[in-house]
Amino acid sequence: MRVKFTNLYKLVPKKKEILVKINSLIKNSKFVGGEEVANFEKNFSKFTGSKYCTTVGNGTDALEIAVKSLNLKKNSEIIVPANTWISTAEAVVNNGMKLVFCDINLEDYTICIKDLKKKINKKTKAIIAVHLYGNPANMIEIKKIIKNKKIKIIEDCAQAHGTKIKKKHVGSFGDVGTFSFFPGKNLGGFGDGGAIITNSKSIFNYCKRAKDHGALKKYDHQFSGRNSRLDTIQSAVLNIKLKSYNKVISLRNKLSKIYFKKLKKINGIKVFETKKNNTYSFHQFVIKTKKRNKLRSYLLNKKIDTMIHYPYMLNELKFFPNAKLNNCKRLGDQILSLPISEEHTAKEIEYVSNKIIDFFNKKK
Ligand SMILES: Cc1ncc(COP(=O)(O)O)c(C=O)c1O
Incomplete structure (x- = not known):
């Protein structure tokens, strides 16, 4: 797929x-x-x-x-x-x-x-x-x-x-x-x-x-x-x-549930946390893993596109002021944005999730 x-x-x-x-x-x-x-x-x-x-x-x-x-x-x-x-x-x-x-x-x-x-x-x-x-x-x-x-x-x-x-x-x-x-x-x-x-x-x-x-x-x-x-x-x-934008939000929320359910259990991945009183628009679905680059290549091999938002933190750009920020350190090497949009099907999101699970199972 x-x-x-x-x-x-x-x-x-x-x-x-x-x-x-x-x-x-x-x-x-x-x-x-x-x-x-x-x-x-x-x-x-x-x-x-x-x-x-x-x-x-x-x-x-x-x-x-x-x-x-x-x-x-x-x-x-x-x-x-x-x-x-x-x-x-x-x-x-x-x-x-x-x-x-x-x-x-x-x-x-x-x-x-x-x-x-x-x-x-x-x-x-x-x-x-x-x-x-x-x-x-x-x-x-x-x-x-x-x-x-x-x-x-x-x-x-x-x-x-x-x-x-x-x-x-x-x-x-x-x-x-x-x-x-x-x-x-x-x-x-x-x-x-x-x-x-x-x-x-x-x-x-x-x-x-x-x-x-x-x-x-x-x-x-x-x-x-x-x-x-x-x-x-x-x-x-x-x-x-x-x-029809509210429909977009609800479809993205529906798909995010699949990712949350499937990926939360995987050791080695951090899925972001949501709070009860918030409404999320799921512009991106971002996971964090130390094996980001290997996972990204693995998914690409399975014909799954991913992106990185962003590969650098702005304090790392030379023309901006330098700042020592603990959580931002090397974050650009660990985050990965997975496909999510109102045009993706539940089947596609399940497929992406299953391939991520396969990747981590193989590595153990
Ligand atoms: C967080 C954030 N701020 C500002 C902008 C700038 O928007 P535009 O590309 O329309 O100039 C973007 C667009 O990528 C963004 O993601």
Whole structure:
């Protein structure tokens, strides 16, 4: 059996409806802005339970604009977990802020609360919590830690559409939340895309202008911004996909149960831990094993694709500040992302699990 990591073509639902919609937008020359964008923003803010949403060109811009929206003094310290996609850290340095790396925990790979407490000092002005792999960072604890301190929170939800803590969507715990609609994300468009959500009117007003040259309408520039708009066609595609997105979450949850059941028993593998009050979106299903490379080759031989998120921790990249982080040490050599998506069948996930079991049985 051949098991692909993802099949982006198969992941496109309602192909006919999407084609009809794109055709009508082309016929009416609706390419930038308009009703589709406004509707998607309205629908996505409803989906996330946030007061405001503005779409942007990609998740990286969403983060950069979000950092800017906090209006911090240059060189303010911003804490970022070291296991994340590079954009989270880029948003800090590209804004002239000081990047401080924090360790992650080995239970669900999100920011380590113990290390976070150590990293906070008088110069700390913001924390970017990343809901990596669709696992919610512990927002309740993070909010407790910063209580009575002037520290802002950005939530990077690029991998966490539909992830919740006590039924509250991530991105709405802090000051501002950011999303990516890159095609490989759980809710992905037909190209790059992103969004910013917030309950703060002033942050929303800033972001809405910042992504469109500092203007709300043509020639109404109030400051120097940038061009980072979500295209009309992307908004239309995402609007259609969002309607059935809850089904995506439930299918991914169903498949994850197979992995949990089969892999939990294997000595030599650590499967991440879930908490009862959380809703997981299973963007990735990540296991940790010292035999990662051998297991990966074994699976490839059995025609099973896997990926690594990520093969390096950001503190290991030369151009970022160095940091000694115990849990992150050699983590990039031990983690492995297994195939999971709403288009995978239970049979495929069982096959992958059984091959992993075979690998560890043979090694004993
Ligand atoms: C955690 C995280 N943050 C930010 C981004 C950036 O999103 P984009 O690729 O849309 O710029 C990504 C995308 O891979 C991501 O996974």
